[in-house]
Amino acid sequence: MSAETNDAMxxxxxxxxxxGEGEARVEVLHGIDLRVRxxxxxxxxxxxxxxxxxLLNLIGxxxxxxxxxxxxxxxxxxxxxxxxxxxxxxxxxxxVFQFHHLVPALSVVENVMMPAALRAGGFDAAMRARATALxxxxxxxxxxxxxxxxxxxxxxxxVAVARALMNDPPLxxxxxxxxNLDTQSSDQVFELLRExxxxxxxxxxxxxxxxxxxxRCERVVRLVDGRVVADGTPDEVLExxxxxxx
Amino acid sequence: MRLALHLAWRFLREGRAQSIxxxxxxxxxxxxxxxVSSIISSLxxxxxxxxLGTQAQIVVSPPEPESRxxxxxxGVFLRRVEPPEPRRRPxxxxxxxxxxxxxxxxxxAVCPKVAGPALAARGAAERAVLVVGADPSRxxxxxxxxxxxxxxxxxxxxxxxxxxxxxxxxxxxxxxAPFRVTTDRGPTTLRVAGIFDSGAASLDDGWVVTSxxxxxxxxxxxxxxxxxDLRVDDVYEAEVIAASIEAQTGLEAVSWMERxxxxxxxxxxxxxSSTMIxxxxxxxxxxxxxxxxxxxxxxxxGQIGILRAIGATRRxxxxxxxxxxxxxxxxxxxxGVGLGAAxxxxxxxxxxxxxxxxxxxxxxxxxxxxxTGLVSALLPARSAARLDPAAAIRGDG
Ligand SMILES: Nc1ncnc2c1ncn2[C@@H]1O[C@H](COP(=O)(O)OP(=O)(O)OP(=O)(O)O)[C@@H](O)[C@H]1O
Ligand SMILES: [Mg+2]
Numbered sequence: 001m002s003a004e005t006n007d008a009m010x011x012x013x014x015x016x017x018x019x020g021e022g023e024a025r026v027e028v029l030h031g032i033d034l035r036v037r038x039x040x041x042x043x044x045x046x047x048x049x050x051x052x053x054x055l056l057n058l059i060g061x062x063x064x065x066x067x068x069x070x071x072x073x074x075x076x077x078x079x080x081x082x083x084x085x086x087x088x089x090x091x092x093x094x095x096v097f098q099f100h101h102l103v104p105a106l107s108v109v110e111n112v113m114m115p116a117a118l119r120a121g122g123f124d125a126a127m128r129a130r131a132t133a134l135x136x137x138x139x140x141x142x143x144x145x146x147x148x149x150x151x152x153x154x155x156x157x158x159v160a161v162a163r164a165l166m167n168d169p170p171l172x173x174x175x176x177x178x179x180n181l182d183t184q185s186s187d188q189v190f191e192l193l194r195e196x197x198x199x200x201x202x203x204x205x206x207x208x209x210x211x212x213x214x215x216r217c218e219r220v221v222r223l224v225d226g227r228v229v230a231d232g233t234p235d236e237v238l239e240x241x242x243x244x245x246x
Numbered sequence: 247m248r249l250a251l252h253l254a255w256r257f258l259r260e261g262r263a264q265s266i267x268x269x270x271x272x273x274x275x276x277x278x279x280x281x282v283s284s285i286i287s288s289l290x291x292x293x294x295x296x297x298l299g300t301q302a303q304i305v306v307s308p309p310e311p312e313s314r315x316x317x318x319x320x321g322v323f324l325r326r327v328e329p330p331e332p333r334r335r336p337x338x339x340x341x342x343x344x345x346x347x348x349x350x351x352x353x354x355a356v357c358p359k360v361a362g363p364a365l366a367a368r369g370a371a372e373r374a375v376l377v378v379g380a381d382p383s384r385x386x387x388x389x390x391x392x393x394x395x396x397x398x399x400x401x402x403x404x405x406x407x408x409x410x411x412x413x414x415x416x417x418x419x420x421x422x423a424p425f426r427v428t429t430d431r432g433p434t435t436l437r438v439a440g441i442f443d444s445g446a447a448s449l450d451d452g453w454v455v456t457s458x459x460x461x462x463x464x465x466x467x468x469x470x471x472x473x474x475d476l477r478v479d480d481v482y483e484a485e486v487i488a489a490s491i492e493a494q495t496g497l498e499a500v501s502w503m504e505r506x507x508x509x510x511x512x513x514x515x516x517x518x519s520s521t522m523i524x525x526x527x528x529x530x531x532x533x534x535x536x537x538x539x540x541x542x543x544x545x546x547x548g549q550i551g552i553l554r555a556i557g558a559t560r561r562x563x564x565x566x567x568x569x570x571x572x573x574x575x576x577x578x579x580x581x582g583v584g585l586g587a588a589x590x591x592x593x594x595x596x597x598x599x600x601x602x603x604x605x606x607x608x609x610x611x612x613x614x615x616x617x618t619g620l621v622s623a624l625l626p627a628r629s630a631a632r633l634d635p636a637a638a639i640r641g642d643g
Pocket of ligand 2: 052053054174
């Protein structure tokens with residue numbers, strides 16, 4: 001294995017994804033090639049329906065590619081069965097979703113602990129301590145015993161960030177993490193992600209509609225109609241957008 | 247497992263109203279199960295003990311060719327209980343048969359008995375009676391008259407005899423009163439030592455109980471008996487045991503089951519209807535649990551998707567929903583068994599028969615409740631485990 005491969009968090013080669021059968025079959029992703037290195041902060045942008053969530057679900061091992069190769073930390077995931085995928089997911093990935101951020105039936109601190117608890121098969125004191133510290137880090141000290149519905153949307157999303165970091169995963173996937181938040185909360189949550197990225201070297205792939213957030217990432221990937229049409233620094237990609245608009 | 251239990255409990259707590267409603271349903275179902283089972287079983291025991299408390303479970307007598315012919319014409323079984331005509335054929339070797347029968351498997355007591363018709367009279371009043379003679383300690387194993395004595399004492403020495411309260415009323419007999427018993431051998435004078443109330447009219451109105459020897463004298467069968475009355479360990483085995491006795495000894499053996507076909511049929515159809523009620527009640531409970539869990543799975547698609555995304559295996563999700571069913575089953579069992587038992591006991595205070603709470607019914611109901619919970623959770627749990635996490639999070643599919 002070359003040093004280059006070792007450096008890769010994520011590799012996609014000619015990945016396609018189709019939904020439906022026969023007549024109703026629709027190809028949503030057409031041959032995606034993408035590499036994400038360890039510790040990268042990547043924004044995934046593109047118009048609605050371009051396939052961002054579909055791509056993120058593939059990367060997140062929540063869904064399987066129709067064709068092509070997907071490697072996570074150099075390991076090809078195609079041949080893995082559901083149990084192995086679940087294990088890999090629990091160990092290497094953290095998620096922040098736009099909706100259904102948290103498990104409403106569980107308290108805030110239990111939500112944060114859950115990735116570790118699922119790995120260990122139960123809760124323990126060390127987990128609780130770590131979860132409490134993470135909650136403090138996202139500015140939610142003392143909120144651990146409340147239920148998610150008792151928190152505001154922004155607070156809930158910060159809990160989701162804490163949860164995504166619980167197992168200290170090398171890669172966190174966020175699908176419009178700030179999509180339903182007001183500007184101020186959205187800024188707070190995004191800053192939190194960036195801080196974690198800087199402090200822990202965690203790689204992030206963040207789907208966002210917001211160009212100002214995308215501009216604060218290191219790299220921006222633009223998806224249009226299921227193809228990567230631009231990939232580079234925010235200046236390059238977002239400049240490109242402005243140019244096309246004009 | 248611990249985690250699955252934790253999640254199951256949290257889900258139940260989250261859907262508190264639903265959980266409490268279905269728990270009430272399970273409780274009522276299990277209570278109905280326990281109630282119906284206890285009532286039917288106690289009622290059956292009561293019927294049986296009333297029937298068998300006043301008759302032998304198997305009556306063994308010497309073979310009687312002409313009565314076999316009569317048997318084919320039907321409707322003569324009553325003659326076996328209380329033969330209306332004196333039978334003069336001796337019971338050859340009855341002592342030897344007593345010993346054989348006593349060592350027969352399943353037979354717990356043998357009572358040699360003399361029974362013969364006679365006319366009891368006091369003054370102008372007359373009654374047809376059956377003079378019954380047996381050793382008190384042996385007769386007690388068949389018909390426990392000592393415990394049914396209303397007045398006097400169980401004494402059958404010399405001219406002392408026991409009579410039923412019906413006969414005592416008819417003849418105006420009091421304790422110590424003499425009365426005449428007449429057979430073709432002539433009259434004998436007996437004295438009332440005790441009056442019993444067995445609850446069975448044939449005994450209370452017709453029996454005159456004496457010692458074996460006195461009865462032998464009155465009926466003119468010195469040293470002889472007319473029948474051997476048997477008690478068996480398992481009353482429902484009586485018919486089988488009777489058949490094997492007939493086969494082995496060549497004697498005639500008639501079980502209570504043969505003599506009480508109607509009762510037996512009634513008991514069986516009670517059993518069947520009680521089983522039907524229980525099956526339908528538990529089916530309703532199962533459907534209740536299943537429908538609550540199906541709705542719960544649909545409502546929690548998003549949560550299940552998130553859990554799967556952050557590392558929950560299919561097995562864990564399966565376990566979480568199976569455990570919810572099991573929790574309904576266990577808590578419903580505890581509450582339902584308690585409630586059903588309380589109801590049955592409560593009813594027992596107003597019914598004519600004692601209601602007994604059998605541990606086997608209570609434990610059986612609890613196990614069936616748990617099994618019902620698990621089985622009805624099976625389908626919803628499988629559908630939860632099979633949820634596609636991507637679709638669940640997206641909120642469709
Ligand atoms: N399960 C599915 N079955 C059929 N079509 C699907 C399915 N999931 C997604 N699609 C289609 O794939 C295309 C891409 O969807 P996707 O959700 O990935 O877009 P997106 O870029 O995330 O859009 P948005 O910005 O609105 O979230 C859409 O046309 C959508 O209708
Ligand atoms: Mg999307």
